[in-house]
Amino acid sequence: MTSPELSAWSATDPRYRRSEDSAFLGRGAAVWERTTTQVLRWRVKSASGFTVDSAEPVSTGDRLDIRVHLLGRVIVEPVEVISVVLEPERVGFAYRTMPGHPVQGEEAFIVHRHDDTVSLTIRSLTRAAPQQPWHALYPLLLIAQRVVRRRYLRALR
Numbered sequence: 001m002t003s004p005e006l007s008a009w010s011a012t013d014p015r016y017r018r019s020e021d022s023a024f025l026g027r028g029a030a031v032w033e034r035t036t037t038q039v040l041r042w043r044v045k046s047a048s049g050f051t052v053d054s055a056e057p058v059s060t061g062d063r064l065d066i067r068v069h070l071l072g073r074v075i076v077e078p079v080e081v082i083s084v085v086l087e088p089e090r091v092g093f094a095y096r097t098m099p100g101h102p103v104q105g106e107e108a109f110i111v112h113r114h115d116d117t118v119s120l121t122i123r124s125l126t127r128a129a130p131q132q133p134w135h136a137l138y139p140l141l142l143i144a145q146r147v148v149r150r151r152y153l154r155a156l157r
Contacts, residue, residue: 002108002123004092005085009123016105016125017142023153025111025118032118035111035156036091039120040084044109047155048148050077058093060084070144077101089113094123102134102141103127111156122152 001016003009012018025035038044042052051067062081067074078098085092092110097103105126112119126145128138 001125002094002106004083004094004108004110004123005087005090007090007112012125016127019124019126019145019149020121021149021153022119022121023157025120025156027116027118032111032113035118035120038156039092039109039111044120044122044152044155048151058084063098075102082106083108085110092121097129100131102129103138103145104129109152120153120156122149124149 001012009020025031040057042054042058045052045066049068052064053067054062054064056062058081060081060083064079066077066079068077069075078100079095080098081093081095083094090110090112092108092112094106094108096106103126105124107125108121108123110121110123112121124145126142128135134141
């Protein structure tokens with residue numbers, strides 16, 4: 001649904017909150033090489049305060065737990081990588097949330113370049129998870145997502 005392979009994101013399922021944000025990362029081949037390697041090794045998440053239980057590059061079908069410490073608790077976010085993009089001007093991946101995750105949806109991290117300019121785009125589709133307490137906490141989770149998205153956009157600079 002987040003279509004990391006596409007430069008223009010088309011209409012999505014109206015049952016999800018949609019977000020797409022981009023940030024300039026730098027210019028040149030060195031920035032491209034560094035950031036594409038980092039995005040495929042979960043650096044966007046790990047540099048934003050999350051712990052990812054894999055040191056390997058992302059691969060379609062990977063299932064793993066992402067952890068974050070919040071208010072003295074560890075929150076586990078099970079995910080599955082559903083798409084990996086390895087193109088000359090576009091590298092990234094998308095994952096979907098699995099049962100037990102605080103929200104339902106999908107998120108994509110895409111490094112792309114135009115001429116010499118390298119940018120990061122974050123796409124997400126989110127709705128409340130069915131299980132408690134996450135369903136009731138969904139309004140607070142939306143606020144937390146905005147904070148985390150800002151961290152994502154700074155993570156590869």
